[in-house]
Every structure is written in structure tokens, then in C-alpha cells.
Amino acid sequence: MNIEEEQKFTVFSLNSNRPLAEKVAESLNMKLGKASVIQHSDGETKIVxxxxxxGQHVFLIQSNCHRVNENIMEMLILMDALKRASAxxxxxxxxxxxxxxxxxxxLPREPITAKLVADLLQTAGADRVIALDLHAPQIQGFFDIPVDHLSATKLLAEHFVNLGLGGEGTVVVAPNHSGVSRSRQMADCLKVPIAIVDKRSNTPRAPKSVNVIGDVKDKICILFDDLIDTGTTVALAAEVLKEKGATKIYVAATHAVFSG
Structure with missing residues (x-):
């Protein structure tokens, strides 16, 4: 094989979501790059x-949920190894x-940890970041390198269309005010109105009052969020929609974190 014919990119994966990386590699008709992750007895990680x-373009697939800090550290260590190996x-x-x-x-004296993660990625050697449904789209501005911010909204919308949802009997619901823009995108795809769960509280677990802005009575509701962590917000929103007369409630989210 001539140098010109050699494969010029490769895909690596670590421990966070190897099945996903294997599907990506399979769709590209290639194998994942070979790397060993070694855990020392004191908790340190070594990657070979x-x-x-x-001279290759390397794509590193590493989701950062479940064992968040370990997955981030694995990612940074492999990036350093790739940089030193002349990728x-x-x-x-x-x-x-x-x-x-x-x-x-x-609040005063709080960190902006999303920016810290961006700084760590760049320092470790990232040339580009490809992310899916960032909780806060402005995180793209934390980077001085290209960021491709992908969205799963259209894929999820297609799923609901295939279920026969849409039209006058359906409404997309934002489980809180911060999710309005995201829910509007879904509503635009389905060509349906939106509603908002208006929760006033000091803490997520102790709401003072919960109401719904918009008409959900006798409607099929699609609760749409970017991630579900403990499920408290979505569960509370579903209860309120039921009380307000929703006939069916579907929940859609990109990131099923499901802590605990």
C-alpha cells in the first residue's frame, strides 16, 4: 500500500461508552484504535x-457521564499520549x-467548571470538539478551537412523527424555563404549540408552587429536555401535566444520565 493510500484517520475509545464507539467504527468499516487502560492500585490511570x-487525524470518543472524573482523566491522559505520539x-x-x-x-465564590473543562481539553491538545446537545449552548464560547455542536432534536422529532404524534392534539412541554428554546425547536419540527412548566422554588426538591403556562387539557404532551439526571424535574412536571388534564405524556431527552 502506498503512503497516499494509507488510512489517514483513526477512531479511539476508552471506557465510558465503548459500544457506541464500536458502532461508529463499524459504520465507517474500520476497527477502533488499540489502546490499553491500566488502573494502578492507588487509583492512577496509565494509558498505552x-x-x-x-500524521493521523484522531477522533477520540469519550462520553463523560458515570464515573465523571475518571472518564475525564482517562480522556486527558490519552490526548496527551496522542499528542506525544505525533498525531x-x-x-x-x-x-x-x-x-x-x-x-x-x-452565587458568589462559585467556580465556572464548564470553562475549566474547556481549558483542560485545549491544554491537553484538542484541536476540535464535537458535542451533542450541550446543556448551555454558550459553552461553545469557552473554547478557542472549533466546536461542532450537534443536536438530536430532529431525530427525536422523527421518532414521534413515526408514532403518529403531531397536529392539534399534541403539545411540546418545557419542564422548566431554561428549556424553552430547546422545546420550541422540537415544537417547530412537529409543527405544534408549546407549554411551559412554571416552577417557583428555592431548591429543585422543594418547590413553592408549580403551574403550567399554555393549554395542555385533553392534549398529548411531549416533555422535552436535554438531560435527565435524578428525574425529579421531569417527574414533577409529569404530575402537574396529569393534574391539568393531559391525556398522555411522553418524555424525550438526549442524555439519560439517571444518577442513582
Whole structure:
């Protein structure tokens, strides 16, 4: 095989979601890059790349949920190894961007951890980041490198169309005010109105009052959010929609974190 004919890119995966990476590699008719992840007895992680990546465009698929900090550290260590092994570019594919909810200072003396993660990625050697449904789209501005912000909204909308949903009997519901723009995109795809669950509270677990802005009586409701963590917000929203007369309630989210 001539140099010109050699494969010029490769896909690596670590431990966070290897089945997803294997499906990606299979669709590209290629095998995942070979790398060993070794855990030392004191908790340290060592990664050894077992093939040449010199001059190659490397795509690293590593979601950052479930064992968040370990997955982030694995990712950074492999990126450092790739950089030192003379990879041409390092493209980080983040199906789930951890710490995205810490995107601003809501209280005095709080960190902006989403920016810290962006800084770590760039310092470790990332040339491009590919993310899916960031909790806060403005996180793209935390990077000085290209960020491809992909959305699953149209895919999820197609699923509901295939179920026969849409039209006058359906409404897309934002489970809170921060999800209005996301829910409007879904509503536009389905050509249906939106409603908003208006929750006034000091803490997510102790709401003072909950109401619904919009008409959901005798409607099929699609609760749409970017992620479900403990499920408290979605469960509360579903209860309120039921009380307000919704006939059926569907829940859609890109990131099924499901902590605990």
C-alpha cells in the first residue's frame, strides 16, 4: 500500500461508552484504535497506545457521564499520549459534556467548571470538539478551537412523527424555563404549540408552587429536555401535566444520565 493510500484517520475509545464507539467504527468499516487502560492500585490511570498514530487525524470518543472524573482523566491522559505520539490532529467527540450545568456564577465564590473543562481539553491538545446537545449552548464560547455542536432534536422529532404524534392534539412541554428554546425547536419540527412548566422554588426538591403556562387539557404532551439526571424535574412536571388534564405524556431527552 502506498503512503497516499494509507488510512489517514483513526477512531479511539476508552471506557465510558465503548459500544457506541464500536458502532461508529463499524459504520465507517474500520476497527477502533488499540489502546490499553491500566488502573494502578492507588487509583492512577496509565494509558498505552498500541499502534502508530503519527500524521493521523484522531477522533477520540469519550462520553463523560458515570464515573465523571475518571472518564475525564482517562480522556486527558490519552490526548496527551496522542499528542506525544505525533498525531496530526486530535478531535474529541463528547456525546455528553460533563459539568455543563456549571456554566456561570449563580452565587458568589462559585467556580465556572464548564470553562475549566474547556481549558483542560485545549491544554491537553484538542484541536476540535464535537458535542451533542450541550446543556448551555454558550459553552461553545469557552473554547478557542472549533466546536461542532450537534443536536438530536430532529431525530427525536422523527421518532414521534413515526408514532403518529403531531397536529392539534399534541403539545411540546418545557419542564422548566431554561428549556424553552430547546422545546420550541422540537415544537417547530412537529409543527405544534408549546407549554411551559412554571416552577417557583428555592431548591429543585422543594418547590413553592408549580403551574403550567399554555393549554395542555385533553392534549398529548411531549416533555422535552436535554438531560435527565435524578428525574425529579421531569417527574414533577409529569404530575402537574396529569393534574391539568393531559391525556398522555411522553418524555424525550438526549442524555439519560439517571444518577442513582
Amino acid at each position: 497506545i498500541e499502534e502508530s498514530v503519527r 496530526l490532529t486530535i478531535n474529541v467527540v463528547l456525546p455528553y459534556y460533563a459539568y455543563a450545568r456549571q456554566d456561570r456564577k449563580a
